[in-house]
Amino acid sequence: xxxxxxxxxxxxxxxxKTTNELLTIARRLGEPSAVFIGDLSxxxxxxxxxxxxxxxxxxxxxxxxGYLVAPKAEVLQQLVERTSPGAVLISSNAEGKEIAGRLxxxxxxxxxxxxxxxxxxxxxxxxxxxxxxxxxxxxxxxTPVITVKPNAATPEQSEGAAAQEKVDVTISDAAKxxxxxxxxxxxATGRPELTEAAIVVAGGRGTGGNFExxxxxxxxxxxxxxxxxxxxxxxxxPHSFQIGQTGKVVSPQLYVAAGISGAIQHRAGMQTSKTxxxxxxxxxxPLFELVDFGVVGDLHQVLPAATEEVNKRKG
Amino acid sequence: MNIVVCVKYVPDATADRHFEDDNTVDRVGVDxxxxxLDEYAVEQALQLKEKNEGTxxxxxxxxxxxxxxxxxxxxxxxxxxxxxxxxDAVAGSDALGTSLVLAEAIKKLDYDLVVCGMSSTDGAMGxxxxxxxxxxxxxxxxxxxVIEMQGKEVRIKRDGDTATEIIGGTAxxxxxxxxxxxxxxxxxxxxxxxxKKKPVETWSLSDLGVDASQVGLSAAWTQxxxxxxxxxxxxxxxxxxxxxxxxxxxxxxxxxxxxx
Ligand SMILES: Cc1cc2nc3c(=O)[nH]c(=O)nc-3n(C[C@H](O)[C@H](O)[C@H](O)COP(=O)(O)OP(=O)(O)OC[C@H]3O[C@@H](n4cnc5c(N)ncnc54)[C@H](O)[C@@H]3O)c2cc1C
Ligand SMILES: Nc1ncnc2c1ncn2[C@@H]1O[C@H](COP(=O)(O)O)[C@@H](O)[C@H]1O
Numbered sequence: 001x002x003x004x005x006x007x008x009x010x011x012x013x014x015x016x017k018t019t020n021e022l023l024t025i026a027r028r029l030g031e032p033s034a035v036f037i038g039d040l041s042x043x044x045x046x047x048x049x050x051x052x053x054x055x056x057x058x059x060x061x062x063x064x065x066g067y068l069v070a071p072k073a074e075v076l077q078q079l080v081e082r083t084s085p086g087a088v089l090i091s092s093n094a095e096g097k098e099i100a101g102r103l104x105x106x107x108x109x110x111x112x113x114x115x116x117x118x119x120x121x122x123x124x125x126x127x128x129x130x131x132x133x134x135x136x137x138x139x140x141x142x143t144p145v146i147t148v149k150p151n152a153a154t155p156e157q158s159e160g161a162a163a164q165e166k167v168d169v170t171i172s173d174a175a176k177x178x179x180x181x182x183x184x185x186x187x188a189t190g191r192p193e194l195t196e197a198a199i200v201v202a203g204g205r206g207t208g209g210n211f212e213x214x215x216x217x218x219x220x221x222x223x224x225x226x227x228x229x230x231x232x233x234x235x236x237x238p239h240s241f242q243i244g245q246t247g248k249v250v251s252p253q254l255y256v257a258a259g260i261s262g263a264i265q266h267r268a269g270m271q272t273s274k275t276x277x278x279x280x281x282x283x284x285x286p287l288f289e290l291v292d293f294g295v296v297g298d299l300h301q302v303l304p305a306a307t308e309e310v311n312k313r314k315g
Numbered sequence: 316m317n318i319v320v321c322v323k324y325v326p327d328a329t330a331d332r333h334f335e336d337d338n339t340v341d342r343v344g345v346d347x348x349x350x351x352l353d354e355y356a357v358e359q360a361l362q363l364k365e366k367n368e369g370t371x372x373x374x375x376x377x378x379x380x381x382x383x384x385x386x387x388x389x390x391x392x393x394x395x396x397x398x399x400x401x402x403d404a405v406a407g408s409d410a411l412g413t414s415l416v417l418a419e420a421i422k423k424l425d426y427d428l429v430v431c432g433m434s435s436t437d438g439a440m441g442x443x444x445x446x447x448x449x450x451x452x453x454x455x456x457x458x459x460x461v462i463e464m465q466g467k468e469v470r471i472k473r474d475g476d477t478a479t480e481i482i483g484g485t486a487x488x489x490x491x492x493x494x495x496x497x498x499x500x501x502x503x504x505x506x507x508x509x510x511k512k513k514p515v516e517t518w519s520l521s522d523l524g525v526d527a528s529q530v531g532l533s534a535a536w537t538q539x540x541x542x543x544x545x546x547x548x549x550x551x552x553x554x555x556x557x558x559x560x561x562x563x564x565x566x567x568x569x570x571x572x573x574x575x
Pocket of ligand 1: 203205230242247248262263264351
């Protein structure tokens with residue numbers, strides 16, 4: 001069985017949940033080898049082992065830190081040349097897609113982005129045109145490079161050997177041409193990560209800028225908070241919470257939209273959610289076409305009352 | 316300074332976008348336009364032009380005959396000239412093929428900056444800028460929401476997943492901008508008239524020295540197996556809130572689905 005390289009997505013050493021999903025998918029395709037760029041802690045190593053990594057390639061990042069994606073693509077290129085893997089799996093976020101794009105050019109191989117499922121082959125499933133179409137595809141040339149969206153698989157534990165190997169790579173000067181001059185980590189909200197959350201509660205222009213009802217309802221359900229672009233453009237909530245074509249694409253078990261009309265660009269970011277609920281005072285709001293349950297009413301009345309109701313039921 | 320802006324002609328997102336029998340996107344049968352997200356790229360290029368005297372902005376597109384509309388729009392907004400790469404052999408190219416053609420076209424132009432949108436509104440891969448940087452061996456300064464340039468130094472603000480970053484590089488480089496970078500201008504009447512006289516060059520693959528076998532559907536690095544329209548969602552129950560009834564019904568629904 002060939003190796004499947006999985007680029008570990010981590011924040012300062014803490015492995016993100018998407019990596020566990022990638023390792024789970026990699027086991028369908030071959031033997032998962034995790035590629036960890038940075039300082040591998042015991043915690044991180046044990047997570048990778050738990051989710052099935054047979055090998056862990058550890059690449060010291062002293063030389064790479066502070067540069068953009070180009071060095072990471074070089075790391076993967078060198079590992080691909082060494083191990084001739086069956087595929088390379090990368091998390092489908094902005095950085096992951098850029099790494100994947102550069103890698104695909106380097107190794108002259110096909111690239112598939114934003115897979116919502118990957119099966120043996122590898123055959124991928126993507127959701128396109130604002131979620132209106134489902135496309136299955138495969139790479140026909142070279143080593144498949146695939147970026148995979150959060151929640152594409154349910155992480156399954158299955159212990160791997162997790163043999164660690166330090167890898168020395170050479171990074172070209174060209175790859176260090178774009179650098180990170182300053183970085184301000186996002187403040188933790190205490191809520192689940194938006195793209196990974198099982199429940200998302202999102203607010204739109206109908207909030208009038210008051211997100212308290214949204215946040216309190218989200219907290220009663222243990223949900224992440226999202227926003228429409230109208231909200232972000234008004235400066236009411238940060239851009240990193242925007243859902244839609246130019247924001248995050250989410251696919252939770254439950255999506256609750258309050259005061260959001262349901263423009264196509266917003267739908268593009270939430271249409272594939274399992275269950276959709278909307279609260280809008282306009283019964284003609286287009287989002288109602290998609291919902292499993294809808295409340296025509298003022299969100300400033302409905303949400304606080306619903307929060308109370310939920311908290312009561314939780315006992 | 317010379318700026319090349321890569322713009323894509325895309326099917327209108329509000330129209331009924333669909334696939335052809337060969338599983339490629341129908342780019343002929345639906346109304347198309349300049350990708351809205353590339354308008355932001357044109358806008359930033361024009362702002363840099365306004366701040367740097369003697370700057371020339373070229374809009375470049377790879378696409379079918381009608382894609383010249385995207386170039387026209389860019390010229391109407393204020394770009395100086397257009398380059399349209401059109402060749403039957405390009406049809407059905409994936410990002411690898413498209414970026415190859417774009418890169419060869421850019422090599423034939425003078426450039427200090429190559430400016431792209433954050434992603435195309437149809438393919439939405441968001442990988443062409445990174446691929447261009449790779450192919451042209453240029454620094455990649457991508458996904459900027461605020462763009463500044465002093466001499467040859469470019470600085471952008473990037474609202475990343477886990478951090479807000481300032482990223483810097485020295486021109487020549489590839490820059491991409493997000494829809495947070497500032498509203499794109501509308502063409503003025505004067506701009507629309509002026510655009511009619513601006514030069515647009517049409518290039519084929521042979522002008523670029525690209526072999527037809529390197530691009531297009533047959534050379535694609537990926538193959539679509541199947542496309543299927545997502546079954547439409549069926550509308551569930553809609554209740555009207557009266558004196559708190561909406562909240563109770565909502566909680567009841569969530570409980571019935573085991574979300575509480
Ligand atoms: C290139 C491009 C990219 C875009 N990308 C995105 C994107 O990523 N994400 C995104 O969201 N949008 C995006 N948009 C914008 C999109 O087209 C819409 O403008 C936006 O989604 C509207 O946000 P909204 O629904 O909050 O506001 P509106 O459309 O103004 O709707 C507000 C809704 O709130 C309801 N309402 C008002 N008051 C109340 C109340 N008290 N209680 C209950 N309901 C109330 C109203 O009835 C209305 O339906 C994009 C647009 C373009 C052109
Ligand atoms: N056919 C094309 N012609 C010109 N520019 C393009 C083309 N395709 C993509 N681009 C540029 O690359 C960016 C990202 O596109 P994509 O990777 O397709 O999402 C777009 O915003 C454009 O600036």
